[in-house]
Amino acid sequence: MRKVTVFFLISTFFLSGCWDQRLYKELSVISVVGIGGHIGELKAYYAYPSSGTDPIQYIVLEGEGKTAREVRIDANKKTEQTMDIAELTTILVSEETAKDDLYALLDVYYRSAQSPMTAKVMVTEGTSKRFLELKETIPKEIGEYYLDFVQSFEDATIFPKTNLEMTANLMFSEGRDLALPYLKTSSDKALPQAEGLALFNGKKYTGKYLTLRESTFATLLGYRKARIVELAYLWNKKGEKVSVAFDVIRFKKKKKVIQDGDNIKIQYKINMPIVMTEYPPDHLDRKQVRKELENFIERSVEKDINRMFKKSQEASSDILGIGEYIRAYHPQLWREGKWKDIYKDIKIEAKVNAEIVRSGSIR
Known part of the structure; x- marks a missing residue:
């Protein structure tokens, strides 16, 4: 019996711990990201909950930099906790920004093991920041809202089912082009509405989109x-x-x-x-x-x-x-x-x- 006890005691030293665990109380869990500007002069906006009891309340961090990674580093300096994108549901890209190389903007997400490949990518009319300033009108957690929003249009066969992984595949496809949901809103506090599908040629938004019926x-x-x-x-x-x-x-x-x-x-x-x-x-x-x-x-x-x-x-x-x-x-x-x-x-x-x-x- 003594030998068995000694064996188990020694074995505990060889057991690996949870070396990669991340506690929510130590993180700013980002659910929606907005991207604007151009490579060399980029801006990004990161939304995360500000209340543990009220999911509707959230904070938007703003970062600036020359590259997508530098923008995130800048935004991370403005929060008391570490930003975490493991529960990212939506990436909103301003239409003028999407006319550049979209993959160059999203590369930082593809290279991160924390990035969920199920996140949706959408193009916004005007600045994407406006679509994150809807605290008084959105009835649920903002990431959950945008995910449910786009999935309802997928279920209605208005938008094809896409995500971060499929977006990358289509950007590099020679026989099929990418089409992403195109959103607009009439004012800063109005709920976003779907306008149709933004048409891409390769990695760049063409500036043209289909109506909902055409979509x-x-x-x-x-x-x-x-x-x-x-x-x-x-x-x-x-x-x-x-x-x-x-x-x-x-x-x-x-x-x-x-x-x-x-x-x-x-x-x-x-x-x-x-x-x-x-x-x-x-x-x-x-x-x-x-x-x-x-x-x-x-x-x-x-x-x-x-x-x-x-x-x-x-x-x-x-x-x-x-x-x-x-x-x-x-x-x-x-x-x-x-x-x-x-x-x-x-x-x-x-x-x-x-x-x-x-x-x-x-x-």
Whole structure:
């Protein structure tokens, strides 16, 4: 028995302790970061809770410097505790800043073992600082608020699911471009609102963004349908304005590349079963009425998709990943030249087939 006791006593000296533990009471836990300025003259804003009992109360630290790391060091000097980004949920980048090399701004997060790769990256209209000065209006902890905010748009198939890791992958992809949520707010104390998807060309924001509806179709065509898809239009039917709203049950797409000499055309064929959620004239049990309504929906959706294509091509932003498809299935086109030079001039069109499968909750 004595030998066993001695063995265990000696063994305790070889047991490793929690050498890397970090206590919350010793840290300023950052949940949201705002980035502004340009490399050489950067600013960043770090939000962290200021009360252990009221999560709505928070402090915003401001740092300045020539590099992203120098900015963080500067901000860290202004707090009584050490800044910690292990629970970072959101990185907000000002639109003018995003027009520079975005990866150069985010490199400091990719190289840190503490950085959560699940953090969301968003582009803001104007300074990102304004989006951190909303203490009186945000109903919950600011990091939790922005995370829930963007995830609600992902669930509604308006934004594709992205995070810090996926953002880096798309910045270096040759066949698909990055698109990030674009936010705006009307004043310093107004809640932020989503405007659409900011279009990137490589690592730089192009200065153009899609509307929310165009973003929905970009997500459907370039990624996949998430939990729900809700759409609404106003139909000017024989001089009368009629409300039309529906949910998309499924969204099936087929892509075809047609080459005629130097001319390239890409055709999308889309099948879209829907359920009507608003149509005051009713009588959808009549075949002719349903057909007219389906034709209107098809024309409206095709118009929005074509507008989305035009904006993306003008911005040289291949957010649908058409280049990935070309490289995989038509390598001869990929080898002919730089894909972006080809992408801007190709003709892209969509043909939509909408089918009303349900006209209400009981029909």
